[in-house]
Structures are given as C-alpha cells and as structure tokens.
Amino acid sequence: MQTTTVFLILTALCVVSFITGRKRSQIVAMQQGGLSTLHSLPNHYGYMAAVWAALPALLVLILWTGFEGSVLHKLVVAQLPPAVQALPAEELGLYYNQVQGFARGAIDSVQLDEAQVKAAAFYRETASTFSQVKAALVFIVAVLGALLALRRITPVLRARNHVEKIFEWVLFGCSFLAVLTTLGIVLSVLFEAIRFFNVIPLTDFLFGLQWSPQMAIRANQVAASGSFGFVPLLVGTLLISAVALLIAVPVGLMSAIYLSEYASRRFRAVTKPVLEILAGVPTVVYGFFAALTVAPFIRGLGESMGLDVASESAMAAGLVMGIMIIPFVMSLSDDIINAVPVSLREASLGMGATMNETIRRVVLPAALPGIVGGVLLAASRAIGETMIVVMAAGLSAKLTINPLEAVTTITVQIVTLLVGDQEFDNPKTLAAFALGLVLFFVTLLLNVVALYVVRKYREQYE
Amino acid sequence: MSATTAVNENTRSMMERNVSMDKTSALEMERQADMEAYKTIGSPLVKDAKMSARNVNVFYGDKQAILDVSLDIGRNEVLAMIGPSGCGKSTFLRTLNRMNDIIPICRVQGDITLDGEDIYKSNQDTVMLRARVGMVFQKPNPFPKSIYENVAYGPRIHGLAHSKAEMDEIVENSLRRASLFDEVKDQLDKPGTGLSGGQQQRLCIARAIAVSPEVILMDEPCSALDPIATARIEELIDDLKEKYTIAIVTHSMQQAARVSQRTAYFHLGKLIEVGSTKDIFTIPQHQLTENYITGRFG
Ligand SMILES: Nc1ncnc2c1ncn2[C@@H]1O[C@H](COP(=O)(O)OP(=O)(O)O)[C@@H](O)[C@H]1O
Numbered sequence: 001m002q003t004t005t006v007f008l009i010l011t012a013l014c015v016v017s018f019i020t021g022r023k024r025s026q027i028v029a030m031q032q033g034g035l036s037t038l039h040s041l042p043n044h045y046g047y048m049a050a051v052w053a054a055l056p057a058l059l060v061l062i063l064w065t066g067f068e069g070s071v072l073h074k075l076v077v078a079q080l081p082p083a084v085q086a087l088p089a090e091e092l093g094l095y096y097n098q099v100q101g102f103a104r105g106a107i108d109s110v111q112l113d114e115a116q117v118k119a120a121a122f123y124r125e126t127a128s129t130f131s132q133v134k135a136a137l138v139f140i141v142a143v144l145g146a147l148l149a150l151r152r153i154t155p156v157l158r159a160r161n162h163v164e165k166i167f168e169w170v171l172f173g174c175s176f177l178a179v180l181t182t183l184g185i186v187l188s189v190l191f192e193a194i195r196f197f198n199v200i201p202l203t204d205f206l207f208g209l210q211w212s213p214q215m216a217i218r219a220n221q222v223a224a225s226g227s228f229g230f231v232p233l234l235v236g237t238l239l240i241s242a243v244a245l246l247i248a249v250p251v252g253l254m255s256a257i258y259l260s261e262y263a264s265r266r267f268r269a270v271t272k273p274v275l276e277i278l279a280g281v282p283t284v285v286y287g288f289f290a291a292l293t294v295a296p297f298i299r300g301l302g303e304s305m306g307l308d309v310a311s312e313s314a315m316a317a318g319l320v321m322g323i324m325i326i327p328f329v330m331s332l333s334d335d336i337i338n339a340v341p342v343s344l345r346e347a348s349l350g351m352g353a354t355m356n357e358t359i360r361r362v363v364l365p366a367a368l369p370g371i372v373g374g375v376l377l378a379a380s381r382a383i384g385e386t387m388i389v390v391m392a393a394g395l396s397a398k399l400t401i402n403p404l405e406a407v408t409t410i411t412v413q414i415v416t417l418l419v420g421d422q423e424f425d426n427p428k429t430l431a432a433f434a435l436g437l438v439l440f441f442v443t444l445l446l447n448v449v450a451l452y453v454v455r456k457y458r459e460q461y462e
Numbered sequence: 463m464s465a466t467t468a469v470n471e472n473t474r475s476m477m478e479r480n481v482s483m484d485k486t487s488a489l490e491m492e493r494q495a496d497m498e499a500y501k502t503i504g505s506p507l508v509k510d511a512k513m514s515a516r517n518v519n520v521f522y523g524d525k526q527a528i529l530d531v532s533l534d535i536g537r538n539e540v541l542a543m544i545g546p547s548g549c550g551k552s553t554f555l556r557t558l559n560r561m562n563d564i565i566p567i568c569r570v571q572g573d574i575t576l577d578g579e580d581i582y583k584s585n586q587d588t589v590m591l592r593a594r595v596g597m598v599f600q601k602p603n604p605f606p607k608s609i610y611e612n613v614a615y616g617p618r619i620h621g622l623a624h625s626k627a628e629m630d631e632i633v634e635n636s637l638r639r640a641s642l643f644d645e646v647k648d649q650l651d652k653p654g655t656g657l658s659g660g661q662q663q664r665l666c667i668a669r670a671i672a673v674s675p676e677v678i679l680m681d682e683p684c685s686a687l688d689p690i691a692t693a694r695i696e697e698l699i700d701d702l703k704e705k706y707t708i709a710i711v712t713h714s715m716q717q718a719a720r721v722s723q724r725t726a727y728f729h730l731g732k733l734i735e736v737g738s739t740k741d742i743f744t745i746p747q748h749q750l751t752e753n754y755i756t757g758r759f760g
C-alpha cells in the first residue's frame with residue numbers, strides 16, 4: 001500500500017477520533033449531570049483523541065519507513081548465492097542496485113543473471129508484504145491510540161491542559177528542527193573550512209593579497225599552484241557594497257521621508273506596495289539588466305569622458321545592487337520614521353518650525369539609530385548578493401578600489417569554485433567553505449550590530 | 463458614567479424607537495438635532511480681546527467637531543475650557559494657532575483673530591503665528607535632546623539669538639520663568655527626557671516661552687502629572703499670566719477654579735456657557751453646566 005494511502009487513512013481516522021471523542025465527552029458529561037461538569041470543552045476531548053490516534057501512528061510510520069530499506073537489503077542479500085555474498089562491498093552494492101532496479105521495473109532483465117532475477121522476485125514479494133504490514137501496523141496503532149484516549153475520557157480529565165501540552169511539544173519540535181538544521185549547516189561549513197586550513201595556512205588566507213585558486217586536480221596536470229589570499233575578494237565585496245549603499249541609502253531615505261511626512265495617504269497607499277514589489281524581483285533579473293544595459297552604458301559614458309572603464313565594472317554591479325536595495329532601505333526607514341512619536345513633530349511644528357526643520361532637527365535625529373540599523377541590514381544584504389555581481393562585475397580578483405575596474409566578490413568566488421568538475425578534498429573546492437565561513441561571520445557581525453542598534457533605539461520611546 | 467456614553471445611550475434608545483426607519487435617516491435626524499441653532503449662555507465676548515473667535519465650525523472629514531463657537535480670550539487673562547472628553551476642547555484650542563493644519567482631513571470655518579488680525583487669511587505665515595501663539599501639550603514631549611537644546615530649539619529656528627551668550631541668556635531666562643532653572647542648572651547638557659514628568663512639562667513650558675510668545679495654549683498640561691507637580695505648574699500659570707495670555711484646557715474643575723479668571727464649558731462641540739470662573743462654579747445657568755460641575759457627569 002502506498003504511503004499516501006496510509007496517510008489518507010490516518011487522517012480519516014483522526015477525524016473520526018475527533019468526532020467520537022467530542023461526542024463521548026458530551027455523553028459522559030450528560031450522565032454526570034450536564035456539560036458544566038466537564039473540565040474542558042468537548043472540542044478539547046476531541047482534539048485529544050485525534051492526537052492520540054495520530055502521533056503514535058505517525059511515529060510508527062516514520063520509524064518503519066526509516067528502517068524498511070536496510071531490513072529489506074539484509075533479507076534479500078541473505079537470499080543471494082554465497083559467491084555473490086562474498087563479493088567486496090562496492091560490487092555487492094552495485095549488484096543489489098540492479099536487483100532493486102529490476103524489481104521496480106527501472107531496468108530490463110537482459111543485463112541480469114538468473115540469481116538476480118530470482119532475488120528481484122523475492123525483493124518484490126517482501127516489499128509488498130512489508131507495505132501491507134506497515135499499513136496494518138499503522139492502522140492498529142492509530143485505532144489503539146484513539147481507543148485508549150476515548151476510554152480515558154471522564155469529566156475530570158484535564159483534556160485542555162493535555163492538548164495544550166502536546167501542542168507546545170509539537171511547536172518545540174519544529175523550532176528544534178529549524179535550529180538543528182542551521183547548526184548542522186554551520187558546523188559542516190566549519191569542518192570543511194578546517195580541512196582547508198590544514199592545507200592553506202589561515203594567515204595566508206586572511207592576509208594574502210593574491211587570489212588565483214587554480215590548482216592541479218590530477219597529479220600530472222599543469223596548473224598554477226594556487227594562491228588563496230582573500231583580501232582582494234573582501235575589498236571587492238566592500239567596494240561593490242559601498243557603491244550600492246551610496247546609492248540606496250540617500251534615495252531610500254529621502255523617499256521614506258517623503259512617503260511618511262509629505263505624501264498624501266492615497267499616494268502612500270499606492271506607492272509603498274509598488275516599491276516593495278521591486279524588492280521581490282528575482283536578483284537574476286537585476287543581474288542581466290546590470291550586465292546588458294547598465295555596464296555598457298557606464299562604459300560608454302566613461303569613454304565619452306575619456307575614462308577607461310572595464311566592460312564589467314564594480315560601478316555597474318554596485319549601481320544595480322543599489323537600485324535593488326532601495327525599496328528595502330525605504331521600507332525600513334519609513335517604518336522607523338513613522339515610529340517617531342507624533343507628539344515630537346507637534347512640539348516642533350507648534351514652535352513655528354517648518355516641516356523641513358522639523359524633519360532635519362527632530363525626526364531624523366530621533367530616528368537615526370534605527371536608520372543606522374536599517375542601513376546595516378541593507379549592507380548585509382549587499383554583501384551576500386551574488387547574481388548581480390556574477391553577471392555584471394566579472395571574475396577577476398583584482399585588488400583595487402577603483403569602481404571603474406572589474407572586481408570580484410566572496411559570493412561570486414564561491415560560485416565559481418563550485419561550478420564544474422571538482423574533488424572534495426582539493427583545496428580549490430574546500431576554499432569555498434572557508435569563504436562561506438568568512439561570509440557567515442561578516443554578515444552575522446553586521447546583523448548583530450544592526451539588531452543591537454535597533455533594539456537600543458526601540459527602548460527610547462517606551 | 464461619562465457624558466458621552468449617556469448621550470450615546472440616548473441616541474441609541476431613540477434609534478431603537480424608530481426601528482422602522484433605516485439607519486441613515488436616523489443618523490441624519492440625529493445630526494440635524496445636533497445642528498440646531500443654540501445660544502451660548504453668559505458672556506463669550508470681552509472688551510479688550512487678545513484673540514477672538516467668531517462663528518467657528520470645525521470638521522474632521524464629514525464629522526463636525528465644533529459648532530458655531532464664538533469666544534474671546536482677554537488680554538493677560540487665563541481662560542479655562544472644561545467639558546466632557548470628546549467635546550472638542552482640544553480641537554478648538556488647536557484652531558487658535560492653526561495646529562489643525564497638519565491634520566489633512568480637518569477643515570476650519572469662521573473668523574479667528576489675533577490682535578484684530580485674521581490668522582486664517584491666505585497670506586498668514588504659520589511660522590510667525592505659532593511663534594506668537596505657543597502651545598504646551600497634554601503629555602510632556604521634550605525632544606530627545608539636552609535640556610539646553612530643548613529650550614534653545616525655538617530661538618534657533620526663529621534666529622532670535624545672535625551669539626552663544628545671547629542664547630545662554632534666553633535659555634536661562636526661560637528656564638527661570640518656568641521655575642525649573644534651579645533644579646537643572648547643573649545638568650543642562652543632560653537629556654530632557656531624563657527629567658521627571660513634572661520637570662519635563664515645565665521644560666516644555668520653558669521651551670514654549672523661549673520664543674517670547676504672546677499667547678500660550680495649554681492642552682490638559684497636568685493630566686499626566688502627580689498632585690505636587692500639578693501644584694507647581696498651577697503656580698507657574700499664575701505667574702505667567704502677568705506677561706502672557708493663556709488658554710488652558712483642563713479636565714479638573716478644581717484646576718479651572720484655581721488658575722483661571724474665565725471659564726468656558728463645552729458640550730458635544732457646542733460652547734454651552736461661558737463666564738467668570740466664580741460665576742460658573744457658583745451659579746451655573748445651564749442645566750448641562752450644572753450637571754458637569756456638580757459631578758453628575760464626570
Ligand atoms: N484627528 C482627528 N480625526 C478625526 N476626528 C477627530 C480627530 N481629533 C479629534 N476628533 C474628533 O473630534 C471630537 C473632539 O475631539 P477633541 O477635540 O480631541 O475633544 P476633547 O479634547 O474635548 O476631548 C471627537 O469626537 C473626536 O473623535
């Protein structure tokens with residue numbers, strides 16, 4: 001039986017348990033002298049029965065699904081001729097895969113020997129028994145769970161607390177999962193990075209001025225020995241981010257001021273969502289806009305002024321990235337400016353200050369810490385941005401602070417290191433993890449500072 | 463039970479009686495009843511008026527908040543405005559220095575003059591007007607700046623001081639007149655938001671008088687303060703009336719009795735009764751006024 005079917009049946013069982021539980025609690029209560037004798041609402045008893053039907057059965061289902069494959073493997077292998085069983089693990093694996101593939105109808109019998117065909121038949125048979133047993137087991141556990149819960153229903157049973165507790169645990173489980181996966185990612189990046197630093201000294205990585213990660217993959221291959229100095233990447237990243245922020249912060253901030261202080265309610269109601277849609281445009285779209293439209297334009301403009309502009313320049317990437325984060329800066333600043341109490345504006349206007357003076361002397365100073373926090377968040381977005389830079393800023397890791405030249409960034413290098421053939425113990429591949437770790441720390445730092453600043457600002461008006 | 467709920471219940475029962483009528487026309491009737499001409503009892507006009515309002519109507523969108531109010535504020539007097547909450551005291555007060563301009567849906571009709579000059583005339587500069595008619599708000603709202611900068615704010619934007627020494631003098635004088643100087647003279651560079659509530663409100667008064675206004679509008683300036691801080695502000699108001707004309711909204715009748723010379727009683731956007739404070743509190747003419755000051759409403 002398919003797992004989906006099992007699921008459907010389980011859901012139906014839950015619904016039935018819910019209805020029965022609710023009904024039963026009402027009946028029990030009536031015998032005791034009315035609904036008011038119930039500790040909890042009838043619905044709570046229903047939920048309780050449903051949860052008891054679902055959770056143990058789900059647990060069984062998950063465990064079964066988890067172990068099914070390896071048990072099946074063991075059983076089938078035990079059936080094989082001893083000569084095959086004696087094969088080295090890798091060959092046995094290949095042999096077994098063919099059996100499995102044939103049993104599922106993925107490959108045809110021509111390539112197989114007789115023993116495999118026989119094993120496949122056995123495989124098929126066992127698998128179908130397994131799935132029937134699974135369905136039956138899940139069904140029995142669900143019914144048992146529901147019956148157990150239904151039997152326990154009495155007016156004094158604290159079903160509400162019970163349900164609340166279970167709900168809390170389910171929520172805890174979900175958040176635990178989220179934290180666990182994040183931790184897993186960070187740790188795996190960390191360990192791979194440590195492997196990298198075993199080959200390339202940490203100091204070479206942090207202070208090296210040269211980035212050319214070409215390394216021989218095979219012993220006899222001709223290639224540079226590779227140098228992994230990360231400074232040019234950091235400078236490139238900061239350069240592009242700086243250009244982006246120089247554009248996004250003034251424009252975003254001013255439009256936020258206009259929206260929150262001057263614009264009519266109608267204008268605001270239309271403009272803000274539209275600008276926020278801009279934030280949802282996939283960055284790859286901005287990327288080809290940068291590469292195909294903006295970069296040539298800047299090059300042409302530069303040439304007409306007698307400047308030497310690379311066809312892929314930090315300027316083009318930064319400019320488009322700036323446009324991309326304008327809505328982000330605007331939306332954040334708008335919220336922060338709106339959080340400045342109206343009473344402060346009234347105080348200033350009531351003294352005879354103009355709108356402009358009020359904004360410059362009262363609203364912006366009061367909102368400044370929050371705005372700084374917003375800008376830092378925007379900066380961490382700019383630093384993490386990849387697509388635009390891949391397309392518009394190029395790959396050459398030049399150590400320069402001239403925005404008219406091509407530079408590259410940390411994220412872009414991660415992409416290029418992992419595109420194409422690679423070996424997972426080659427420093428070239430491992431370098432991606434080291435870069436990822438650095439990127440993680442830089443954005444983490446920015447976010448922590450930003451959150452700290454924003455929080456401090458919040459307290460000011462409470 | 464507050465006055466507004468009492469009235470709401472009246473209208474509700476009236477509407478229930480007219481169940482056959484649809485809701486809009488019931489509301490329409492109610493509105494017409496509200497708009498009925500009425501006459502303010504007492505003496506809204508004075509001889510030597512500093513500010514005077516004639517036939518003022520104020521609307522928030524379609525909703526009328528002030529109905530045909532005419533009222534004078536005499537030179538160097540303290541005028542108290544009392545009435546149940548929501549009756550339009552703040553709205554009326556804010557028409558006097560055009561603070562209502564910053565509310566987009568608010569519309570003001572009628573004539574309001576300061577020293578005989580129309581303050582709603584088309585070429586009136588609100589910057590100059592608000593420098594002459596200052597305002598103190600219900601909740602103390604010092605800027606998150608130093609005490610010094612709070613007081614210096616007005617003089618700065620109006621360019622009243624030409625040197626640091628002049629500014630120091632203005633700040634000191636204003637703080638003295640708000641009887642705050644002695645308490646804060648050693649901490650002028652500390653944030654104004656760090657003061658106690660009563661000190662903050664006196665700081666706001668100092669800030670308002672730093673630009674030498676002629677009229678000071680106060681909207682329930684003590685409602686967020688404890689009795690001791692309130693007493694200090696009331697003393698201060700008494701001193702200030704030597705130099706300034708003051709209009710104060712208050713929800714405390716004792717306060718109105720203590721600080722004001724004249725009292726105006728508002729009810730649902732109408733100016734019901736106005737007269738010398740002594741008369742209003744001892745021999746109120748209108749039933750509504752009497753109900754309110756004897757506490758049958760509040
Ligand atoms: N900004 C505003 N927008 C719409 N209606 C308002 C606004 N301010 C006040 N009102 C309405 O005007 C009426 C008078 O309010 P207000 O002047 O604040 O009364 P008071 O100060 O006497 O308590 C109230 O019904 C209130 O709901």
Ligand SMILES: [Mg+2]
Pocket residue numbers: 551552553681
């Ligand atoms: Mg008010």
